[in-house]
Amino acid sequence: MNRNISIILPCFVAAFSVMSCGEHHHAESKKEAHLDHDHGEEIVIHHEEAERFGIKTTTIAPAEFHSIIPASGSIEYAPESNIMISSPVAGRLTFASRISVGSSISAGQLIADIRPEGVSGGNVDAAAKARMDAARRELDRITPLYADGIVTARDLNAARQAYQEAQAAYSSTAASGRVTSPIAGIVAALPANNNEIVGVGTPIATVVRQGRLTLRIEVAEKYYPALAGVTSCNILTPGSDRWIALSELDGRKEGVVSGNATESRQGYVTVIFSFVNDGSVSPGAFAEVNMLSQPIPDVISIPAEAVTEQQGQTFAYRRIDDHGYEKVPVTCGMTDGRMIEIKSGLKPGDEVVTEGTVFVKLAETKGNAPEGHSHNH
Secondary structure, three states, X not given: OOOEEEEEOOOOOOOOEEEOOOOOOOOOOOOXXXXXXXXXXXXXXXXXXXXXXXXXXEEOOOEEEEXXXXXXXXXXXXXXXXXXXXXXXXXXXXXXXXXXXXXXXXXXXXXXXXXXXXXXXXXXXXXXXXXXXXXXXXXXXHHHHHHOOOOOHHHHHHXXXXXXXXXXXXXXXXXXXXXXXXXXXXXXXXXXXXXXXXXXXXXEEEEEOOOEEXXXXXXXXXXXXXXXXOOEEEEEOOOOOOOEEHHHHOOEEEEEEOHHHOXXXXXXXXXXXXXXXXOOXXXXXXXXXXXXXXXXXXXXXXXXXXXXXXXXXXXXXXEOOOOEEEEEEOEXXXXXXXXXXXXXXXXXXXXXXXXXXXXXXXXXXXXXXXXXXXXXX
């Protein structure tokens, strides 16, 4: 049974004008749409209304898709972004004004003054130089091992922190009790308290460089053979309804960590990505992850927001003429979060609503024929 429903979307979404095939409307501003008998129920939304509510369509063409590996991950500061600043001398700590967690600071900016107290014994400068040299050698040893996945990021951070502390203790500038930041960034932590007595090497501040972030992904071991083909991934963080493609944030896969070096739970391996911190995600957050693996050619896919679900079935809206749309049942396959594979229901050349789908769905709902109205005349 065919019927033609004409929907004129007004300024307020709640009101719609309905034209069924047996009804006549005399308002000159409302135009009757042509009924295409090759289709079922037609939802008619005139051009100016579609434009007002942001309804846009895309013509479907087969394109490359990717096999999906689902996983979860955590977003962390990249190891090279963390700088732990330690006390170069023993004494009473006084933070500079406007230094607090979350403060933005520039390279060389004063963080604190330490008034030396109780410094005694031996050639302090020579001992500090020896400790700095030893810490530098250990950091040089650890760095390539981390790149090869033999040691963890925690080991690398510990070696880097030890070197930074030794370097600070040997610095002639730091020996004066003035503590400055070697980098520009954000004060992420202040482990020592203002006016506290601190010793040599006591951590007093952590500064994080505003740059790249690290995504540590835990993947079930059964996917290990496919990880070599992983090129990128999309992530969804709690509280967000938007999947983010790391490819748009200069994302790159840094490696796969397995064996004793992994910090994953048993039965999982770790894949590490890095990406530019553009402010859309927060360090410390967990993420749902869809990793993009082997490419699959000639797949029909549409944006995830183009698919609606009603009573357990999935649908898309296809444009059938200048003002007409119809609801089409579709069978969905894989999704990377942003795009969904369509296994049946749509074909190349179909023009599908990809933005403003909610308004077309609302128009369809509001446009049901009045109860008791019959089209059988």
